Amino acid sequence: NAGVTQTPKFRVLKTGQSMTLLCAQDMNHEYMYWYRQDPGMGLRLIHYSVGEGTTAKGEVPDGYNVSRLKKQNFLLGLESAAPSQTSVYFCASRLNEKLFFGSGTQLSVL
Amino acid sequence: AQKITQTQPGMFVQEKEAVTLDCTYDTSDPSYGLFWYKQPSSGEMIFLIYQGSYDQQNATEGRYSLNFQKARKSANLVISASQLGDSAMYFCAMREGMFSGGYNKLIFGAGTRLAVHP
Numbered sequence: 001n002a003g004v005t006q007t008p009k010f011r012v013l014k015t016g017q018s019m020t021l022l023c024a025q026d027m028n029h030e031y032m033y034w035y036r037q038d039p040g041m042g043l044r045l046i047h048y049s050v051g052e053g054t055t056a057k058g059e060v061p062d063g064y065n066v067s068r069l070k071k072q073n074f075l076l077g078l079e080s081a082a083p084s085q086t087s088v089y090f091c092a093s094r095l096n097e098k099l100f101f102g103s104g105t106q107l108s109v110l
Numbered sequence: 111a112q113k114i115t116q117t118q119p120g121m122f123v124q125e126k127e128a129v130t131l132d133c134t135y136d137t138s139d140p141s142y143g144l145f146w147y148k149q150p151s152s153g154e155m156i157f158l159i160y161q162g163s164y165d166q167q168n169a170t171e172g173r174y175s176l177n178f179q180k181a182r183k184s185a186n187l188v189i190s191a192s193q194l195g196d197s198a199m200y201f202c203a204m205r206e207g208m209f210s211g212g213y214n215k216l217i218f219g220a221g222t223r224l225a226v227h228p
Contacts, residue, residue: 042114042201042218043155059215090155097143097162099216101155 002026006091006102013081013109021076021105023091031094032074033058034066036087037104043090049074081109113137114204116219123192123226130177131187131222133202142206144185145216146176149199158200161185192226199223 004025013019023032030051035043045058047066055066063085065077078085086109091102115134123129135144146158161169161176169176177186189196200223203216 040220042203042220043216045215088153092155097145097160098157099155100157103152103154106153 004091004093004100004102006089006105008105009103010106011108013078013107015082015109017081017109018077018079019081019107020078021089021091021107023074023076023102024072025074025093025100026072027093027095027100028071029093029095029100030071032068033092033094033099034064034074034076035090035092036060037090038087046076046089083109085109113217114202114219116202116222118222119220120223120225123189123224125194125226125228126191128188128190129192129224131189131200131202131224133185133187133219135183135185135202135204137183137204137206139206142204144176144178145203145205146174146185146187147201147203148196149201149221151198155201159187189224194226194228197224197226 007022033048034046037043044060046064047058047061049055049068052071055068067075089105092099113136117132142163144161148156148158159169159171159174159176161178168178173190175188199221201221202219205216
């Protein structure tokens, strides 16, 4: 049982470039989330989804877009990367009160 | 004001001993949830334990227990019989309100780094 899988694990972008982070879960969970983790700030919610075809904004959504075309996949896109988006990104799915996290993506924007 | 306060940046404990990691929280919402997550050096976030504000008993999950003192607004994590693999960063987090439409904004503390010595 793979749980929540994120790809890629590491990425370096130049300012203005675009990219998509992929999150896949095999637990049939309805709810999925994207967080970013910055030093001393814990995790902050970017976007979330309550089911296939639905997405909603979280705490820090600016500069990001998401899509949930299939229940098992939740994509996070950066259309024009900025240095402020350098962070570690975590995807999670939820069952009841428990969040299952992926292993994270370290993104650096130069 | 800080919503979640973890006053111990770092803790040391001898293997097989118990250790308590402190967490205090601040909220005026009567419904909330408290969580502890473990982040090893490999980077993943691992759910440890959950306590709801209306739960009558302290939560326990194996070697982990949450010492919930509602009047004092504290939610300390107790790890019994520490193991070398417990060395990690530990985050306390709070969700204010009941789950509403899937929104899951967790407010995290700054974390406590635990080192278990043999």
